[in-house]
Amino acid sequence: MASVAVERPLAEDAPVKRARRRGLLLLAVLVLLWGFWEGFRALGIHYGWQRPFTVDATSMPHIHDMIWALFQRPNPEAPLLIVTLLKAAAFTGREAALGFAMGATGGFAIGALLAHSRMLQRGLLPYVVASQTIPILAIAPMVVIWLASVQVTPWVSVAVIAAYLTFFPVVIATIRGLQAADHRAVELMRSYAANRWTVLWKLRFPMALPFLFSALRISATASIVGAIIGEQPSSIAGGLGGAILNFAQYYSFQPQNLWATNIIAAALGIAFFLVVVAAEKLVVRRAPEHVA
């Protein structure tokens, strides 16, 4: 339509200007969140709100106290909290990264297999879906025991648990993506006498990339979640999951420590997500496609 075509803005904003605007916006959002938290807290304490929960210094520590806590020692012998937490984040991040790699590879392999045959899809896909309804946390200790019996180090076992949460979105996206190629494009490949493998790698796989990446974005988060909750019932203390359990016990005395830990966990999750987004930008140089 002419009307739509003409109304497009003439010049794109300069990237520097856009980056600055984004930075300001981020700042604004953070300030807004901070104001909301402190405002709610102040009103809640002033009026003695009991609902939805009792608002006091324990349930809602000051945000600056959470940040401040990062640069304190939880006890005199311990290093600064932020040092402990960054180590824990690195530990958990390693589990998650390995889990992510295993889950993504495995998920793609399963997806490619299922995309191949409708019979296999009918037979196995319901179980792929059902697998996600099994509370992984419940079987995590068993997974650690199973793998320990074949000499696998505990952190790798946690990675396997993370992989279990990671693979599912990838399977679904692979099936969808590999089947998304236009049949005319497939016919064109056939006209070049391309075999199945060539069609897969030159056509179907590139077509599936946008689908895959939107799954990987979900999987990035899932792998962190898997690593954190995988550590806990397996009594692995070195990671964020262990730190959360530890500080949860002392919540009534030092609530800010648990909050600080969760801030680091959130940052780790977002960092993983952003890495996938960045990889997507590098690999998929096409108009973004919104595939849920």
Added chain:
Amino acid sequence: MSAVSIKNVSKEFKGGTKALEDIDLEIEQREFVSLIGPSGCGKSTLLRIVGDLIEPTSGGVTVNGKPARQARHDHDYGIVFQDPVLYDWRTVARNIALPLELAGWDRNRRSQRVDEMLDLVELRGFGEHHPWQLSGGMQQRVSIARALSFDPALLLMDEPFGALDEMTRERLNAELLRIWQASESTIVFVTHSIAEAVFLSTRVVVMSSRPGRVSKLIPIDLSQPRSAATREDPRFFELATEVREALHMGGGYDMPLAATGLSEGAT
């Protein structure tokens, strides 16, 4: 009273692109007027200004003697786009009934009218189908039925057959003429097919681009009713040639592109 009266209409988009400049056009009741021109001549924009979907920068439009906005609120016109724009979640019948629902018709009157419309566009028996079950040509017929369902005095059509194959297009051309004669409405039709414009119209408005202007008005004196034989009439070729020449006169460098059948949106 003329069906559409366009006076001194200009349109400038944000960013300074001049889409239309000083358009003057009178369209009488019962006319079938085609707007033809190269890509970017603003013919779709002009159609949208008549329908009060876009506001002109200056100038004014009246429809049936009323300002365009008033006419839109009075449901004086029906519109058909290049895409059928059917609502996927509604059956064919309920797509056709949509404007009737909005105008507050009761259920009985609605279903009676829908049946008439399905007959008119020869889709009887498809009322309970969903749009995705129909071919492109059938979908466009539903879209026409929807535009005509509330009996508007004016029908605005924006390249309605542009995305269809030649065979389907010719069949729908013939059907449209039949419908036009049965319904006593005025039609303003945007196209970039010369043959289509000449075959359908009582008058062809040739436009030139950058900025969009009316470069020539060509009355089409082919006899009514028109049929497949009309396309082989020597007079048909004369008129088509006249339109083609007018298009080339008006800065027709865009013609080869327009003639490939690419829509304006696609270029």
Added chain:
Amino acid sequence: MMLARRARDWLPALGVFVAGIGLWQGFVKGLHVQRFLLPAPSAIWTAFSSNQNQLWHEGWFTFQEALGGFAIGCTAGILFAIIVARWDLLGSALMPYAIAANAIPIIAFAPITNAWFDPLTKTSKMVIAAVLCFFPVFVNVVRGLRSVKPEQIELMRSYAVGELTVFRLVRVPTALPFLFTALRVASVLAMIGSIVAEYYGGSLDALGANIEQDASLFQFEKAWAEIIIASLLGIGFYLAVVALERLATRWQPREEIVGA
């Protein structure tokens, strides 16, 4: 004929089920796998049938938490999405943050909701389930509401109808498939979220707390029976959402993929 086709569609899955159970049983019995590693299906079945009443009671308790959290989280997600999608500028400004927030491991906050609310109540778990459900619903509904084609809006404008009518007749139906995609994800998240939250301390009426306790008391067969109840309820919840989707979006051609 319809029934025959249904049966044929599900036959492979049934075959896999039977073969899987058989292999499992044979594997455990044949290799004398110790029961703390993996109990045999027959042993789990015995534990299941002898504790049925208690198991369903626990399941129902947890399911209520999941359902409550699902309802709260999805409603909030939809409402926020409507507000954000209505004001375009707000939407494009906030969306990146909502998507990034979706990357936060929300489960990690379960100890905090346990501290906020009495850990023995259902509320503390519902909140976690609700937050888990919120983000996918919010993001998808915003996407859905904004994926209306401009011509559909133009057509509505040609009928001179108000924004509310456009919303009801065009935006809502367009967004429905997007909403249901999110609801399916949310149903599974709500169930898992509730169970995991129970792990951090909760009523012994609940599944998660019981799985933890039974495992530590070496009642592995019962723990497995509870895992299976959790899974069955999760599948049931998911299928209920799928059924609702089929009902609400009957106009759509059927999709082949079960999970997507």
